[in-house]
Amino acid sequence: MNIALLPGDGIGPEVIAQAVKVVNAVAKKFGHTITFKEAITGAAAIDAVGNPYPDSTHEVCVASDAVLFGAIGHPKFDNDPSAKVRPEQGLLEMRKKLGLFSNVRPTFTFPSLLHKSPLKKERIEGTDLVFLRELTGGIYFGEPRGRNEQGTKAFDTCVYSVEEIERLARMGFEFAMKRRKLLTCVDKANVLATSRLWRETVQRLAPEYPEVTVEYEFVDAVAMRLVQWPKAYDVLITENLFGDILTDEASVISGSMGLMPSASIGLKTKLFEPIHGSYPQAAGKDIANPLAAVLSASMMFEYAFDLMDEAKAISDVVNLSLEKGVVTEDLSEGEKSYKTSEVGDWLA
Amino acid sequence: MNIALLPGDGIGPEVIAQAVKVVNAVAKKFGHTITFKEAITGAAAIDAVGNPYPDSTHEVCVASDAVLFGAIGHPKFDNDPSAKVRPEQGLLEMRKKLGLFSNVRPTFTFPSLLHKSPLKKERIEGTDLVFLRELTGGIYFGEPRGRNEQGTKAFDTCVYSVEEIERLARMGFEFAMKRRKLLTCVDKANVLATSRLWRETVQRLAPEYPEVTVEYEFVDAVAMRLVQWPKAYDVLITENLFGDILTDEASVISGSMGLMPSASIGLKTKLFEPIHGSYPQAAGKDIANPLAAVLSASMMFEYAFDLMDEAKAISDVVNLSLEKGVVTEDLSEGEKSYKTSEVGDWLA
Numbered sequence A, B: 001m002n003i004a005l006l007p008g009d010g011i012g013p014e015v016i017a018q019a020v021k022v023v024n025a026v027a028k029k030f031g032h033t034i035t036f037k038e039a040i041t042g043a044a045a046i047d048a049v050g051n052p053y054p055d056s057t058h059e060v061c062v063a064s065d066a067v068l069f070g071a072i073g074h075p076k077f078d079n080d081p082s083a084k085v086r087p088e089q090g091l092l093e094m095r096k097k098l099g100l101f102s103n104v105r106p107t108f109t110f111p112s113l114l115h116k117s118p119l120k121k122e123r124i125e126g127t128d129l130v131f132l133r134e135l136t137g138g139i140y141f142g143e144p145r146g147r148n149e150q151g152t153k154a155f156d157t158c159v160y161s162v163e164e165i166e167r168l169a170r171m172g173f174e175f176a177m178k179r180r181k182l183l184t185c186v187d188k189a190n191v192l193a194t195s196r197l198w199r200e201t202v203q204r205l206a207p208e209y210p211e212v213t214v215e216y217e218f219v220d221a222v223a224m225r226l227v228q229w230p231k232a233y234d235v236l237i238t239e240n241l242f243g244d245i246l247t248d249e250a251s252v253i254s255g256s257m258g259l260m261p262s263a264s265i266g267l268k269t270k271l272f273e274p275i276h277g278s279y280p281q282a283a284g285k286d287i288a289n290p291l292a293a294v295l296s297a298s299m300m301f302e303y304a305f306d307l308m309d310e311a312k313a314i315s316d317v318v319n320l321s322l323e324k325g326v327v328t329e330d331l332s333e334g335e336k337s338y339k340t341s342e343v344g345d346w347l348a
């Protein structure tokens, strides 16, 4: 197994280091040979070579079976969205070049953390949903985009092909088949031409998956119902921008945002990433919560290597750490807390 | 005062009828002369004349000082988003033709209804925010939109001019000046060219309003923070599609979604509308909650006629009805409940 490590910025390196410890422990226990190759990305790569996703990094990713990604972003870029080179550009370029078309974002609850949610316990207990967000199309990449000559008008273009929609939708149906068999297609088909193509494509595929119940819901309605009753959802598929907004919204309902992992399934490789950002305030202090990165490694064993026992060994030990209180200060609530590296050692 | 009445579909006619009772009572008490003119819209207008926003209705609106709008939408159109004539088209055409560029959507809490929220009380108590959603531009109206010849690709265009952004942003600054002086510009400036123009335009205007603190926040971050800590916001300005999603999300946090009014400020008139939909299941049963429509009438006195005492008389009596339990069954919680028309009579 060739794993590319892209620690990135802020707390990225610290949390990825813990994931590596856990992956190594799993490899030892289950008898796998793992080769890690590290590469630069994000603000760190801008500082080093002036490019947030250099070709050398791309080559490491393409040669890998899976990428473990930390986080990118640095405050020095935050208040200047039109800066020529920005860490986010590297992220978008990486997604596009690796063909990472499906971003898999589960939202689930940890019994011991329900009280952390802004939502009432009875609303969220047992929530178990997963978003498949289309990640390489839509308004993120569509052309033309820019300004008119006088600079008095700006425009962006949202484009989707049947092919792009179909591969994401098929993955949605397949996820649903392995889960509770409910698929929600999130769109704005009452307004957008692209959404109507999404809906038609999903409607065309549905008869191939007769066991799956398909719901079509407008993005604004989902933004409401996610807060009102997240348990109603199983698998949700949606386009890039809607997915950006709704997966972030969904991540706070469980109260465990700092713990949520993600996977991006691609044509050239698969990428696994904690959904929290680079959290620069905590960088270098050995206090960041490594559980989302570690759970991303669990997703890696499941989605990149189809090794379910290995995946479960990791999620089990994460649950155990929560039960036993071997957690970083963000979760310790006045009890003893542990350093990032200590949690990693304990899990490993 | 010339008021156009567009009751529309579903429960629209019932709740607008209560708003009219209350407006008449206020007119009598404060000595105003009010002329109502009713016109058709939505599915009702499609059935009658094959057009959800006929010219005759547009003329009534243009001649009005304010429009009281109920709701539009009918289930027979729901599963066929590509039907040739749809109620929503009427809505979009009305917004465009009346130049209703700013949709004002407050979210606030009623002390007696806090327990209805899916969020914990301490998170929402005292929430008082208002969105200004741009309503006549962006991807809702941009050209080109449609399909390629073979039908294998669909596209939509998001367009904004400096002018469109500036008039909405100025209204945002003015709202902030009258409130807690915090303005949040919601965009996706790390990805979209249109968002960068939004941000630049707001940055250019900011020095004219030195008392206002301006924050710039990405739409995905706002989707999270709205659920985590809605009290952090005062006035939020945003483009059409982001506003569609976020205002609906915001409407559930207070637990009083069924009670939230809205105003749309236009070039040719101003329109006032409860944010709940046409709720067809309840139509004709005299059970729909009329408070959002009545509060929309309160907003009408404030925003269309600058009559604050009249506006306050209405919001005060709504608060009284909640305190006294003169409410429809959705709010009665096992206590005696009242019919839509009875609540309207009591308020009047």
Ligand SMILES: CC(C)[C@H](C(=O)O)[C@@H](O)C(=O)O
Pocket (backbone or CB within 6 Å): A088, A091, A092, A244, B190, B191, B220
């Ligand atoms: C940083 C930004 C470009 C990115 C996105 O919008 O996709 C982020 O919000 C995400 O969801 O990974």
Ligand SMILES: CC(C)[C@H](C(=O)O)[C@@H](O)C(=O)O
Pocket (backbone or CB within 6 Å): A190, A191, A220, B088, B091, B092, B244
């Ligand atoms: C019905 C639909 C076209 C409309 C919109 O998207 O603007 C609605 O969701 C709203 O917010 O008024």
